[in-house]
Amino acid sequence: MTASAHTGGAVTADHDLRSELTEFYARQMQALDAGQAEQWAATFTEDGVFAANAYPQPTVGRAAITEAVKAAAAQLAADQVVHRHWLGMLAVYPVDEHTVRTRFYALVIQTPKNGVAAIHRSTIAEDELVRGGDGWQVRRRDVTRDDL
Amino acid sequence: MTASAHTGGAVTADHDLRSELTEFYARQMQALDAGQAEQWAATFTEDGVFAANAYPQPTVGRAAITEAVKAAAAQLAADQVVHRHWLGMLAVYPVDEHTVRTRFYALVIQTPKNGVAAIHRSTIAEDELVRGGDGWQVRRRDVTRDDL
């Protein structure tokens, strides 16, 4: 896809879409970093898939996604470390009225209590999102760590 | 607040709002990092408040905000260090036609002359903004450093 592909077609609709998704991701990441496991899981579909090249198998379904974040948040609290997930360079590829694909970079910034902040991970990710009655949800996310 | 709360209601207006605020923050941060103290202070209301968990008391009013940035810029120049403030993961919560609350992450990237760039601070911040005849202004900002 060329860099200018997005500028053709239904421009206004696409701009609304980009704005919606940008807000969606901001709130999704804030929920994750606050350890709000249910709110994080609610940003995925009921059968949502979270796959990463760092793990042998994807996490499938809201219940499993909720548990994974609860465990991660408990570990961070025990370690007295704060994580901040930053998304950037968000490219939006509309599929149809109810489906969109995105490709973006994500950083994890790690700060130990009384310590120095640093980049923990640099990744690139791809989402498939669907629009329901309650807004956008991730049907599948694939995260690729740059170091692996 | 759920991750999808933003997608209901007056969608177009909200998208314009997000765009306005994104441009506002870009210019506000560039003014700060360029040491343009008056331009930075003008992005706050006359009685604007800048509070941070790193400081015992908030900075109150444009005159005090101007002086604080002048002092910080002079110190950076003396140390031959460049700071870049990056805002991200901006979540926008409209209050009424003239008021909006935001919650976002902010990094300070520090680069010494002839040295290596690194993260200086990782923070989360909340703003209350009001719209005047001259555009948006911050009435109160609360910054929380991740390391404290």
Next chain:
Amino acid sequence: MTASAHTGGAVTADHDLRSELTEFYARQMQALDAGQAEQWAATFTEDGVFAANAYPQPTVGRAAITEAVKAAAAQLAADQVVHRHWLGMLAVYPVDEHTVRTRFYALVIQTPKNGVAAIHRSTIAEDELVRGGDGWQVRRRDVTRDDL
């Protein structure tokens, strides 16, 4: 220019412009980091100029821009290092219907294979872009490294 300058005038058009440019930059950076030299070069005008304070002379024209990225991508592959270019704090200054100037921050995040991600460069950049039949293209980019 004041921080609120953008909020006056043709608001809707400006918001579409910001959205278009944000998408443009996301795709441009992803093309660069994927080593897609022709797609990267196609985001510049045929006579596009890439200037940086790190280099004695600017790179001029798509052919030279293509070769420069091919060489950089080959070196990164040989070194087993991944680069991610992040743009942020994008300020948009419309000139006329077909021309826009922007000013933004850019980071290069570097990750060695099996290594730790870190900031490689912190920069500030200014673009002049023109709109053609195929979307926005950069006519001139000036990148200033914070360490020099």
